[in-house]
Amino acid sequence: MEPRVRVHRLAEQVADRIRAQIISGGLADGDPLPKSEELIRRYPVSLPTLREAMRILEAEGLITVRRGRLGGAVVHRPSPANLGYNLGLVLAAQRSGIGDVAVALRHVEPACAALCAAREDRARTVVPRLRELHEEYLARIGDLPAVVGVSRRFHEALVGLCGNPPLIVLAGALEALWFSHEEGWASRTEPRGVPLSQREEAGAVHGKILDLIEAGESEAVHRLVASHLAAAQRNPEPSGSPAIDLTLLCELMQPPGEAADPQ
Template sequence: MSSLSSPTASRGAGIQQVRVAETVAAELRRRILRGDFPDGALPKQDQLREEYGISHPSLREALRILETEGLVVVRRGNVGGAIVQQPGEARFGYTLGLALQSTGIRVHELATAVATLEPVCARLCAENPKRGKEIVPRLRAILDTARGEEDANGVPFTRAARSFHTAVVDLCGNEPTKMIVGGLVALWDAQEEAWAQDLTAEGAYPDHDRRVATTNAHSKLVDLIEAGDGLGAEDFSRRHIRSTQKVILSRIEDRVIQASSVRSNILGSQQNGR
């Protein structure tokens, strides 16, 4: 029996393959996070193997590492390849949701976190000296779109209204806050959308007047942000969020958080090219 077929040699080869895969995964991770693949896909596997001088099993293991981290999705078949997935609030929300779901955290606990932290983003928007040029116009544009959905019943309006909350977080100007609070908001979005689906199926979704009241509240928040009233924006945002959550929690507060709905939203965004 040759030394290459001995158990010790096999283990050594396996360890070496893992080390090579981890090295290549680390390099590809850096390139993904640096934005080196603007077309949204890694090079073909043959090209990667030639570039890094590695075997097919080592490359496959490297891609598996990145897929586990959520940075790529490997598609098989004739149109296969590794599709890049930039990390963001929604993906963080999904990972966070899995952790919270595994410990049995209830929806009302998530609601408290959102009502505590999202208003800080409203204050940061109001305190931003560039709010007049970079924040308020974008919020008003999103608000106009939401107003166009006031006659829509159920999930379409909920999605339009939730996009405003997402924008307030996205525009807060502090990247760590944006990521952390955005993850919580993405997770809450999914719970609220599930609520909207349930009520729509029962014909019990909130009426037109309540939908108008929601967009009016968002408009008031934009006015406070535009005026530079940080504390006022934070206080109003918190009261509005709690008021909205009260309606939703009356039905689902005892549910355990479901992370799968966040994943569905991510996949839907990918399919729509967003």
């Protein structure tokens, strides 16, 4: 018996073509899609079929459609934030708490740091960026909102510079999900609750992480980052591990703000 072949509907075929352009870079992040008239000339389908294709792409987070006379569609390249949003939906449906995300991040980010230390080209590709962020952290340590933002970028760099694309995406999604909740907590807590001594301690650990990566000490930096995250991930909610907040998930699709506490 011949295997059954699934025939794509026209709308799916149009969505496939546009999706391929976005993924290949033919359409850049923030680019407007051509108007409906141009798309129909390019892909000879009816207007309802084109609209269905747009709904498919919008549901995937690859475009945002603005309705009305001045509307149109804007391209969004896939990002860890997109994955973080969908990951958060799945975890929320499973009744997982944000504390579970913190635990996962404590396992994944140290692996990224170890890979940074194992890179033969780390002196050129990893160390300069981490040193730049560490020096900025120390220079701005008296400014809590600024130093929190630098701390977040330092941790994101540990992930983004590890050299393993699947791990970068996975860890980036976890980071986006965790930081979105940290920022939500930050908006409800007193900034003076993070004393200067605590920021100085975090900065000292960042310096040790940098030194270990520069020296190529993969196992040692793995241990240090794991213990650092365990100490730095604070949850101010009285329940200890609140449910994943779907309203905060929506903000993952917006430009990132600042994290709650230095890590």
